[in-house]
Amino acid sequence: MARPPREVVRFYSRVGRLFEVWGRVVDSRARARVQELCAGADGEAVLEVGVGTGSQLVGLACANPSGRTVGVDLADGMINESRRRLSAAGIANAEVLRAGACDLPFVDDSFDLVCSIYVLDILPWDDIRRALTEFRRVLRPGGRLVLCHVTPGERRRHRIGDRLYGSGLPLTGNCRGIRLTSLLKEYGFEQVIREYGAQLLMPSEIVSARAPVRG
Secondary structure, three states: OOOOHHHHHHHHHHHHHHHHHHHHHHHHHHHHHHHHHHOOOOOOEEEEEOOOOOHHHHHHHHOOOOOEEEEEEOOHHHHHHHHHHHHHOOOOOEEEEEOEOOEOOOOOOOEEEEEEEOOHHHOOHHHHHHHHHHHHHHEEEEEEEEEEEEOOOOOHHHOHHHHHOOOOOHHHOOOOOOOOHHHHHHOOOEEEEEEEEEEOOEEEEEEEEEOOOOO
């Protein structure tokens, strides 16, 4: 059985640094690919939803020195660690706010890029839909969306995560495998491209898309 959302937030607050070490083992290649897909023109407005310990946010800010880089998270432990990491790196053009994917504290059309890594796969499906609505709302027309999450294994040896989910073991961080390409198209996103990969038998789906251009 999946953990309640509040319990998941507390879990990540407690084990942030430890879980980052585990993440390097099972998802470092996926995170590197996300960083490549997020690369854009300097001067953009960039939002990361679910910053974790801030390692990805530092990379986004360093690639966008003249722009605005914002990260949000609900876990106080993650927020504090992200702010500490930004300060240690001497980054002044980024900020971290306490907020969740389903209720982003930004006006419409605020960002050129929204990315979220291993966040949607811990949310109930209704909240995933709310999050996608928020992502589209805060993206500017034609803005880019990059998502990465655990996905059902497409090979037998990749299905260990499906068996671990809800088992009580913390190795999956309450993540379960999801597929989002059809849902993104349902919500009006365009140029939806999916990539699949696995590291240490844990499968990930990386999806890039664009918000529709109005008019």
